[in-house]
Amino acid sequence: MLLRLPTSVSEARHCVAEGAVPIGGATLVWATWQRDGFPEQAMSLRELPEANVIGPETLGAAVVLHRIDERVPEVLRRAAATVGTGAVRRTATVGGNLVGSSLRCLLPAALVLRARATVLDAEGVREAGLAEVTAKGPLLLGLHWRTPLAGAYRKLPGEAGGPPPLVVASALHAEAGGGRSLHVAVRDGYDVRDDSVVCDGGAAPALDALRTTTAFGDLPAAAWEQVRGQTTDLLAAAEGA
Structure with a gap:
């Protein structure tokens, strides 16, 4: 297998x-390749500057x-810290988790940040x-978002060999026209759902409104x-x- 390491977007294309x-990081595909055979060519973006940025509103x-630190919002940092073991986190990448994994541990955090993806086709x-990224699996270059006012993330304990543990992520956003909105995402099994509601009246009315949405009505x-x-x-x- 020839591993190609493009250093520019045009070369990657x-x-x-x-x-x-x-x-x-090939943490998910390596075993499959060993079983089914390796492709003639593979490509890693580890030498591509655009795919290696870390900042307050981009990743x-x-x-x-394991490189995701306090430069990004806490909700995303906590999500990354709960993926696998330390050894996995030193190899697995953002793109591999969102596009190549059925678990998509970073997805709830990215959803509540209202992240948009930069892709190459x-x-x-x-x-x-993000819906297109997870459904169609394009070549992901990175994510970008607008910094929230606050955020929270929790992954419940799971059983070895059992279903994926429950994940809840939330973020509070300031809206351009004034006021605030609450965005919540939940991974329940392999299903990820999310929605947002206005929350200027406090927690109780915001939760009542969230419970009436299509995403959370049957949670x-x-x-x-x-x-x-x-x-x-x-x-x-x-x-x-």
Whole structure:
């Protein structure tokens, strides 16, 4: 297998056109390749500057998870810190987690940040929503978002060999026209759902409104209690800040 390491977006585009298979840290595909055979060409973005940025409102797809630190919002930092073991986090990348993994541990945090993706396809570099990224698996270059007022993240303990543990993420945003909104995302099993509501009236009306949304109307009671507790604490802390 030939591993290609493009150093520019144009070179990366050329690699894709020639059939190179994008990989992150290869933590998920290596066993499959050993079983089914390796591709002729693979491509890593670890030498591509655009895919290695870390900042308050941006994160590159080639960044390995253990490098995600206080430069990014706390909700995203906490999400990265709960992925796998330390050894996994030193190898797994943002892009591999969001595009190559069925667990997508970073997705709830990215959703509540209202992140947008920068992707590379046959037409060049463009912006895409997270729904397209997770459904179609384009070549992800990075994420960008607007800094929230506050955020929270929790992954409940899981059983070895059992279903994915419940994840609840939330973020409070200032809206351009004034006021605030609450965005919540939940991973329940392999299903990830999210929605946002206006929250200028406090936690109780915001939670009532959230419970009537399509995303959260049928959320199981145990998961809803986690949402209720987290968002109540988040809004209380924001009021006291």
